[in-house]
Amino acid sequence: MTDTVLDRFLRYVVIDTQSDASSPTQPSTAKQLTLGKLLVEELQAIGITDAHLDEHGYVYATIPATSAKNNVPVICFCSHMDTAPDFSGTGVKPQVIEDYQGGDIVLPGDTSRIIKASDNPELANNIGNTIITSDGTTLLGADDKAGLAEIMTAAEILMSNPDIKHGAIRLLFTPDEEIARGTDKVDLQKLGADFGYTVDGETPGHIEDETFSADGVDIEIKGVAIHPGFAFGRMENAIRIAGDIIAKLPRDMAPESTKGKQGFIHPTGVSGAMEGASIHLIIRDFVDAGLIEKEELLEGIVKEVMATYPGSTYTFKVTEQYRNMKNVLSEHPQIMDYALEAVERTGIKAVRGSIRGGTDGSRLTAMGLPCPNIFAGGHAFHSPLEWVSHQDMGKAVTTLVELAKIWEERA
Known part of the structure; x- marks a missing residue:
């Protein structure tokens, strides 16, 4: 790797990409295009020649197949570029806490805001790890720039290691997910995927096939x-x-x-x-x-x-x-089975769960692209108390690489 998942994440979160439900345009805010253009440049830099940003603010790209098999289903990895309008996303100042030793985290930009260990039990599983927060005056943007960084890093690994056998993998980065318009203009025919995965979840190991x-x-x-x-x-x-x-x-x-x-x-x-x-x-x-x-x-x-x-x-x-994607996904059990196996291969426990919310995968599933949700590692979304760990993002990267391998192995 020439770039770590943390490098990418820190680069992405400082770009303001909040969506705006009151806007009639697609994307709802032009500033989302700034990140889209950067992602295209980075995809092209790692050798993905068809990466492009379309007129609606979607990034499409293809990781070419390395398998000699011609029957490997085409899978898609998807994350969204916008951040929620619930709290300011302007002027994000990420704080990197190395070798976290437990306890509450006081945010320096507003010391009244404290990430409490009692409210965030997952912090106990990150002792010794690197924790990233905002300074307390804005969102961090781990939802879903952690997912973007993880997909981009996995793409670089796959592009740099042609000995890893996998089928064609489509990448899709969407605008306006946070205002429920993330898939309004997706061209599924151009995407050309058989199955998909959003990388937009929370706790490491969790794979979700049910939403509100x-x-x-x-x-x-x-x-x-x-x-x-x-x-x-x-x-x-x-x-x-x-x-x-x-x-x-x-x-x-x-x-x-x-x-x-x-x-x-x-x-x-x-x-x-x-x-x-x-x-x-x-x-x-x-x-x-x-x-x-x-x-x-x-x-x-x-x-x-x-x-x-x-x-x-x-x-x-x-x-x-x-709509709840459960009914459609139950008709394709291998999608979840392979994802759960990929998690186990990373050495962490796989957990099948439900989301008290929705993802682009909910709409994509209804549109004809069955698409459960993979953890991205972030916590306390839509608030200034948002946080993520470098190591948890790394687990998501490994999960994506293993998932690509499993689809090829089972073909």
């Missing part, structure tokens, strides 16, 4: 506006209506009060004025029927509140975001 099913809900409220001095019996303030709806959401069906396979209703934004207001929510459940039940419950709450404001009206729009 997800919908977005947009509620638009039209109130009755009038000068407050003459409002008695006449004003119907849309802001107050929105507040009444949010106040009636069941507290036992919120992200902060659910776990495991429990779904939730989660308001993600509210805005407006007296004459009109908007509420944006996400609905999550592992079972599609659970989505419908929660959406019916939500609209029932809206109707109940609106009945007390007879002069006002509303619209209720549901948008499908992604």
